[in-house]
Amino acid sequence: SQAPAAAAPATAAAPAPAPTAQAGKPNVVVLATGGTIAGAGASAVNSATYTAAKVPVDKLLAGLPELSNIANVSGEQVFQIASESFTNKELLTLARRVNELAKQPGVDGIVVTHGTDTLEETAYFLNLVVPTDKPIVVVGSMRPGTAISADGALNLLGAVATAASKDSAGKGVLVSMNDNIDSARDVAKLTNIKTNAFASQWGPLGMVVEGKTYWFRAPVKRHTRGSEFNIEQITDLPAVDIVYGYGNVPATAIDALGKAGVKAIVHAGTGNGSVADRIVPKLNELRQKGVIVVRSSRVPAGFVLRNAEQPDDKYDWVVAHDLNPQKARLLAAVALTKTQDTKQLQRIFWEY
Numbered sequence: 057s058q059a060p061a062a063a064a065p066a067t068a069a070a071p072a073p074a075p076t077a078q079a080g081k082p083n084v085v086v087l088a089t090g091g092t093i094a095g096a097g098a099s100a101v102n103s104a105t106y107t108a109a110k111v112p113v114d115k116l117l118a119g120l121p122e123l124s125n126i127a128n129v130s131g132e133q134v135f136q137i138a139s140e141s142f143t144n145k146e147l148l149t150l151a152r153r154v155n156e157l158a159k160q161p162g163v164d165g166i167v168v169t170h171g172t173d174t175l176e177e178t179a180y181f182l183n184l185v186v187p188t189d190k191p192i193v194v195v196g197s198m199r200p201g202t203a204i205s206a207d208g209a210l211n212l213l214g215a216v217a218t219a220a221s222k223d224s225a226g227k228g229v230l231v232s233m234n235d236n237i238d239s240a241r242d243v244a245k246l247t248n249i250k251t252n253a254f255a256s257q258w259g260p261l262g263m264v265v266e267g268k269t270y271w272f273r274a275p276v277k278r279h280t281r282g283s284e285f286n287i288e289q290i291t292d293l294p295a296v297d298i299v300y301g302y303g304n305v306p307a308t309a310i311d312a313l314g315k316a317g318v319k320a321i322v323h324a325g326t327g328n329g330s331v332a333d334r335i336v337p338k339l340n341e342l343r344q345k346g347v348i349v350v351r352s353s354r355v356p357a358g359f360v361l362r363n364a365e366q367p368d369d370k371y372d373w374v375v376a377h378d379l380n381p382q383k384a385r386l387l388a389a390v391a392l393t394k395t396q397d398t399k400q401l402q403r404i405f406w407e408y
């Protein structure tokens with residue numbers, strides 16, 4: 057009774073069997089949030105045209121009986137949405153649930169299934185706010201389970217194996233996809249359509265092959281149990297939004313965000329976080345009113361240097377280091393729950 061290894065068919069009818077706990081096997085909980093890994097298309101050739109967030113977690117797990125060779129796996133449907141529709145509310149709800157589970161002695165690891173479009177954001181948020189050493193692994197897929205050569209089943213198997221491995225402990229939240237294991241902090245979706253969508257400019261931490269993890273490096277930035285942020289102390293996230301830099305950019309978006317009362321603006325600048333001459337005074341106007349300005353870059357690799365391109369000390373701006381704008385948004389929001397001090401905020405951007 058072997059299910060096809062390459063795909064979790066959305067048509068598999070059997071509900072997930074109640075997890076029969078096998079002594080000596082780690083206990084892994086799969087928290088499902090939707091995305092393409094739970095997607096379904098009209099035909100097997102629809103690798104890119106499909107509806108995300110269709111297949112319930114029980115069905116995903118039932119389609120992968122091989123999981124029971126690795127761990128005692130149970131599933132929980134937290135949301136059923138495409139990840140582009142995540143809001144801060146879903147982030148907080150998910151982080152609270154992950155934290156509750158991580159505190160349970162009977163849980164050894166947690167997998168979060170997630171759409172890929174904002175996967176790196178959720179993974180980084182969990183990395184900042186869940187105080188645990190237990191493995192938390194976020195996984196998605198680029199093709200729905202109904203497609204030929206669907207990637208979800210193998211990605212899920214790899215994620216469960218990573219969450220079940222003692223060697224994954226203490227490395228922060230991980231993203232396991234396409235055989236790679238990346239740090240949630242560093243990884244980003246850098247390619248559309250293709251199954252090798254996720255990469256980190258600093259390289260993966262390891263690989264997961266045939267249910268076994270292999271490690272090559274470990275993160276040096278603060279995360280999870282070493283973080284000063286804790287979901288138990290975060291009730292809400294302040295409004296932090298992103299403005300994009302490009303040729304001929306007007307100040308319309310910045311003016312609108314200022315009027316809307318944002319607490320911080322992440323400027324996704326050109327090059328090394330450069331800012332157009334007509335935008336600089338607009339940001340400084342807001343800074344004078346107390347809005348935090350974080351200088352990031354729209355370029356997916358490299359990092360933004362303090363006082364290069366713009367005099368950050370003089371303007372009292374913060375630089376995002378190597379965080380992309382969407383991750384800088386989350387770190388700014390989390391940091392602002394504790395401090396408004398730009399020296400502290402800059403320290404936080406160096407450390408996380």
Ligand SMILES: NC(=O)C[C@H](N)C(=O)O
Pocket residue numbers: 090091092093108137138139140170171172173174196197198199
């Ligand atoms: N591949 C995917 O998961 C994309 C989908 N739009 C999502 O993020 O939910």
